[in-house]
Amino acid sequence: MGVYTASATAPVNIATLKYWGKRDKKLNLPTNSSISVTLSQADLRTHTSVAASSDFHEDKLWLNDKLESIKSERTIACLADLRKLRKEMEDQKSDLPPLSTYPLHIVSENNFPTAAGLASSAAGFAALVVAISRLYQLPQDMSEISKIARKGSGSACRSLFGGYVAWIMGDLENGEDSKAVEIASAEHWPEMKAAILVISDDKKDTPSTTGMQSTVASSDLFQWRVKEVVPRRFEEMKSSILEKDFAKFGELTMKDSNSFHAVCLDSYPPIFYLNDTSKKIIKLIHNLNETENAIIAAYTFDAGPNAVIYYEEKNEKKVLGSLYEHLSSVSGWKDSLVNELNLTSDGSSNSDLHKGVSRIILTGVGEGPQGTNDSLINEQGLPCSGV
Amino acid sequence: MGVYTASATAPVNIATLKYWGKRDKKLNLPTNSSISVTLSQADLRTHTSVAASSDFHEDKLWLNDKLESIKSERTIACLADLRKLRKEMEDQKSDLPPLSTYPLHIVSENNFPTAAGLASSAAGFAALVVAISRLYQLPQDMSEISKIARKGSGSACRSLFGGYVAWIMGDLENGEDSKAVEIASAEHWPEMKAAILVISDDKKDTPSTTGMQSTVASSDLFQWRVKEVVPRRFEEMKSSILEKDFAKFGELTMKDSNSFHAVCLDSYPPIFYLNDTSKKIIKLIHNLNETENAIIAAYTFDAGPNAVIYYEEKNEKKVLGSLYEHLSSVSGWKDSLVNELNLTSDGSSNSDLHKGVSRIILTGVGEGPQGTNDSLINEQGLPCSGV
Missing domain, CATH: 3.30.70.890 (GHMP kinase, C-terminal domain)
Structure with a gap:
């Protein structure tokens, strides 16, 4: 049995120029561009590990030690986009393992209490798409990946970068130009x-x-x-x-x-x-x-x-x-x-x-998503925490 | 000694389309037209009596039984405008007593506690200008008089009418077209x-x-x-x-x-x-x-x-x-x-x-200002309450 795993952490971002209003609800396309500051992962971050295996029966998600069903359309849309990019790679290189066809196990944890009422969906979707991008070894850059995170939660696209980030609203109906870009790194203005x-x-x-x-x-x-x-x-x-x-x-x-x-x-x-x-x-x-x-x-x-x-x-x-x-x-x-x-x-x-x-x-201010070898999933593809 | 007196009551009005913003601070000219409902004087009104006499030494104001100095520029502007209109009459009819030259005693009372934090300035300035208009027997209609009340307190102009009232913002720099008009009487929609x-x-x-x-x-x-x-x-x-x-x-x-x-x-x-x-x-x-x-x-x-x-x-x-x-x-x-x-x-x-x-x-909803014979000023031109 082969279990392929990857892990990533992603930060929270707090907008300084607010995103409020969608011009397309399904694609999370905004009515205006926005700007945010990415906060340090030492204090606020989501850690997500993903595993793919032909032995798994279905996509599963453990969020903060609780098994949740993946029924959110937004999460499903993200997984579909990521699998599509992987599939394109597999079609071109036939020796790649067909991870795009394997069910996924996803384990995700926040280092801050959900009860605090802090919007954790941005960090959550960012960590999810980065972890799977790593698992799938996708060649796309962060701005490209941010478009997938955006479909999960609009503001999540801004958590794909550290420092000072803009979400360019874009004009296209399909949302292909609605993505995050770095205005300046955390190092530019670390104070x-x-x-x-x-x-x-x-x-x-x-x-x-x-x-x-x-x-x-x-x-x-x-x-x-x-x-x-x-x-x-x-x-x-x-x-x-x-x-x-x-x-x-x-x-x-x-x-x-x-x-x-x-x-x-x-x-x-x-x-x-x-x-x-x-x-x-x-x-x-x-x-x-x-x-x-x-x-x-x-x-x-x-x-x-x-x-x-x-x-x-x-x-x-x-x-x-x-x-x-x-x-x-x-x-x-x-x-x-x-x-x-x-x-x-x-x-x-x-x-x-x-x-x-x-x-x-x-x-x-802090850095963007990081790959990590610290896995929340064991060799059987189940949460290390044992739940 | 001749003491000339007159009295009036005026209502509170509450805007349903708000006045917020002045294009001229001194003249109280608004940046937009507004609409209000005049409230019943049975519950909320200002009662004002005025007296003029050549024997008085200076303009005096008793507000809710307290002697106040008339130093507010806005009150002074209202008195000046009313005296000017009276003066024009006196210039045309030389047998009129020269009330425009006499000092005024003004006594004003609210039938509601000031502590309630209800804006009483609208009713106050409306009662003031109507009482003096009566004293001076001015021929101007309520819309004309409302322009004087407006200089006292912008929203006061709307208290010159009962029922449903518009304050037309006007275009002129001198404010001569910024005045209140009746949209509909209280009887139109008494419910x-x-x-x-x-x-x-x-x-x-x-x-x-x-x-x-x-x-x-x-x-x-x-x-x-x-x-x-x-x-x-x-x-x-x-x-x-x-x-x-x-x-x-x-x-x-x-x-x-x-x-x-x-x-x-x-x-x-x-x-x-x-x-x-x-x-x-x-x-x-x-x-x-x-x-x-x-x-x-x-x-x-x-x-x-x-x-x-x-x-x-x-x-x-x-x-x-x-x-x-x-x-x-x-x-x-x-x-x-x-x-x-x-x-x-x-x-x-x-x-x-x-x-x-x-x-x-x-x-x-209630009626506009009313003349009354119920005077708050005695024959000597002092408050009946004896303060």
């Missing part, structure tokens, strides 16, 4: 840090796909955003990254987060992702920047209340100091960093911000 | 009711003038709102009023409230007027309409968290029933109405909505 504030929230958010459809169909302001606002902002943000101009980058990031939530609010019925805690964080960052008389920190919010605060390493003490003052009691602070930066909180803060925040995750 | 939910809020809202300036200067979506969204909506809302089409009127009202708060959020820094309680009310109204499979209630929010719910009298039991379920414990319910409609609350509601609402005010 970019991110603090993720996980917000406690009891209400169920509108799923992003549903929300996007509603905004496209009902917001009167949306057309202006995608036609006029985003294209201009895209070029400006790209320049700010190439020039490492944090003040510009931060301002554009905050404005675009607000613009995205504005068109959500302008949808009918309105969609709210920001809650009162999110608003307090927004206020806190603007106050900090005002006090410093410079933009040294920038917030952004996805389709949920969690905040991501970007800042440069040189301002770490100021930015984290400002957060620590209100949030010293929440989990996630690293003692070594708190000591090193000499962060203090005299407990006299009148703010009840800590009540709305459950956790802080301190991270920064 | 319109309004429930005002006064929201408890500890934070200080951005003053509307400051907020407007910030939105005009910084929101990328704002230009689209005023150029494309509002003009179309204005015509649609006007038709819905003339046709008494509540479903259409309600949908447009909710959409425009959301659009206004969306451009606030799109401002930089973002402006938030809606809080988590406001959002719960929005959700509650959409749920109610969904259950009824028809739009029977519509929310709107001004530059603060307070909600105004419009509905037709025939749906009073359904709409107030839905509110009473969550809000039976807040003050402002009329026992007679609760009994008549047989409203009940079994206290089993899981919602904590009542915690965020301090008061309900039940009212409906």
Whole structure:
């Protein structure tokens, strides 16, 4: 019996110019281009191992130690695309093992709690397609592979690169030109840090796909955003990254987060992702920047209340100091960093911000997907964890 | 000694198509036309008495029993305009007493607590200009007078009429064509009711003038709102009023409230007027309409968290029933109405909505300003209340 295996890890990315609106729901083609920062896999990553064997009976997926059926159309579409590329290779080289015809076993794990409400689908689909690309030894480059990840989850295509990434919306109906490209590597601007504030929230958010459809169909302001606002902002943000101009980058990031939530609010019925805690964080960052008389920190919010605060390493003490003052009691602070930066909180803060925040995750810009020999699948093609 | 007096009352109005943005700050000229419903003076009104006498030493204003200095440029502009019109009359008829040269004593009272956070400036400036117009026996019609009230507070011009009122933005630089007109009288559609939910809020809202300036200067979506969204909506809302089409009127009202708060959020820094309680009310109204499979209630929010719910009298039991379920414990319910409609609350509601609402005010569409012989000023030209 032959069991072929491969493994990869892939990062989370957080958009600074938001993807909101599909022009094609099945192919996940967006109504505007977007930009993101890839976060360090040391803190947030999906690790996926895949195995192919003629002895397997069907495609199977173990996600965070639980066997899940592969019934999602999006996952099926990704697997079909990858098998098609492999099949083309096999047709040209008849001595290749016919992996495209073998069922797949997929084992995937996140190094962060799903409960945190962090969008893990981007890292998940990126790790999936990269692991299978490795298994199939596909020659396509990351931008090509990103088009397959995109079909799984739109924003997943941006997790195919490290550093600073653009998802070019493309024009073609078949989506062949809608793909991720690197704007700049992590090494270009390695000083970019991110603090993720996980917000406690009891209400169920509108799923992003549903929300996007509603905004496209009902917001009167949306057309202006995608036609006029985003294209201009895209070029400006790209320049700010190439020039490492944090003040510009931060301002554009905050404005675009607000613009995205504005068109959500302008949808009918309105969609709210920001809650009162999110608003307090927004206020806190603007106050900090005002006090410093410079933009040294920038917030952004996805389709949920969690905040991501970007800042440069040189301002770490100021930015984290400002957060620590209100949030010293929440989990996630690293003692070594708190000591090193000499962060203090005299407990006299009148703010009840800590009540709305459950956790802080301190991270920064990071690398793209990595191949690894660390396999989550054993020689029988089953999860090493034994579930 | 001759003391000339006159009195008037004027109503509050709540916009259903929002005024947000000035093209001229001094003249209060708006960037878009707006529409409002005038509310009944039985529940919310300002009562103003004015007196003129050559024996007075200076213009004086008693507001809710407190002597205030008249130093607001806006009030001074209104008084100057009214005196100018009076002066023109006096110049033509030399036997008229020269009231335009006499100092004014002004006494003004609201029949609702200022603490409720309801914008009382509209009713206040409307009552002021109507009372002085009566004192001066000005021949100008209400639309003409509305231009003077507009200089006091933009939305005040709409309080010069009862029923359903449009403020036509106008094109002229001097503002001479920016005035209120009646779309339809209260009698045309007397079944319109309004429930005002006064929201408890500890934070200080951005003053509307400051907020407007910030939105005009910084929101990328704002230009689209005023150029494309509002003009179309204005015509649609006007038709819905003339046709008494509540479903259409309600949908447009909710959409425009959301659009206004969306451009606030799109401002930089973002402006938030809606809080988590406001959002719960929005959700509650959409749920109610969904259950009824028809739009029977519509929310709107001004530059603060307070909600105004419009509905037709025939749906009073359904709409107030839905509110009473969550809000039976807040003050402002009329026992007679609760009994008549047989409203009940079994206290089993899981919602904590009542915690965020301090008061309900039940009212409906009403008449415009009224002259009255009920004077708040005595024969000596001082407040009857004796302060």
